[in-house]
Amino acid sequence: MGAVPEDPTAKALPVTALAAVGAACQPAGMSGRAKRTAGADLREGEIAVELPAGADASLYFIGRIHTPWRSRDDCPKNGRESDAVCTIELDPRWIAGLQGLETVSHVLVLYWMDRARRDLVVQAPRHYAERRGTFALRSPVRPNPIAAAVTRLVGIEGNKLSVVGLDCMDNTPLLDIKPYFASTDSVPDAIVGWHATRKR
Numbered sequence: 001m002g003a004v005p006e007d008p009t010a011k012a013l014p015v016t017a018l019a020a021v022g023a024a025c026q027p028a029g030m031s032g033r034a035k036r037t038a039g040a041d042l043r044e045g046e047i048a049v050e051l052p053a054g055a056d057a058s059l060y061f062i063g064r065i066h067t068p069w070r071s072r073d074d075c076p077k078n079g080r081e082s083d084a085v086c087t088i089e090l091d092p093r094w095i096a097g098l099q100g101l102e103t104v105s106h107v108l109v110l111y112w113m114d115r116a117r118r119d120l121v122v123q124a125p126r127h128y129a130e131r132r133g134t135f136a137l138r139s140p141v142r143p144n145p146i147a148a149a150v151t152r153l154v155g156i157e158g159n160k161l162s163v164v165g166l167d168c169m170d171n172t173p174l175l176d177i178k179p180y181f182a183s184t185d186s187v188p189d190a191i192v193g194w195h196a197t198r199k200r
């Protein structure tokens with residue numbers, strides 16, 4: 001097979017283009033980083049966009065996740081921050097789909113952050129000093145608020161799975177459960193540059 005020609009559209013978006021995108025949106029006021037302001041409900045420098053008129057697909061919530069956390073502030077920032085055992089309650093119609101999962105040590109859980117806004121493209125998360133693009137963050141605030149966590153499977157009883165490694169509020173909708181393959185999912189030398197050098 002011949003060499004694949006370079007795809008000019010695959011090049012990284014230049015910083016100037018990113019600036020233009022930002023200018024076309026609506027940044028919040030620049031005076032003092034702080035709480036989300038009333039009305040626009042944006043933190044300093046955050047940018048919101050108008051959402052598309054309609055959705056392109058629909059999905060099924062296949063269960064609910066039960067955790068000890070009732071508010072965002074109670075939740076761990078990520079699944080590694082807590083060793084709480086949480087319960088994934090699968091809609092019984094899907095129970096046959098668990099066959100074989102009892103042999104798995106770690107489970108990739110996908111869930112729907114149902115209490116997150118969906119219109120921010122630039123965010124100032126509570127825990128970081130600087131603004132970043134939504135797709136450079138693990139924030140629940142995103143156009144499709146899908147969250148992911150690699151969890152340790154403690155046990156399965158009927159339609160209930162006990163797992164360690166979640167970070168969501170109680171009753172968060174469940175989207176999917178998949179076995180975690182260390183052989184293909186793990187990238188031990190992966191880097192997130194801004195996180196390594198972040199100011200707190």
Ligand SMILES: C[S@@+](CC[C@H](N)C(=O)[O-])C[C@H]1O[C@@H](n2cnc3c(N)ncnc32)[C@H](O)[C@@H]1O
Pocket residue numbers: 072073075076077078079112113114115116138139140146147148149167168169172
């Ligand atoms: C930073 S996100 C990470 C989620 C997931 N581990 C990921 O990386 O995709 C976790 C935070 O989302 C927030 N959160 C938890 N459950 C939520 C829900 N149902 N709706 C909106 N936000 C939620 C909490 O503030 C929690 O600390």
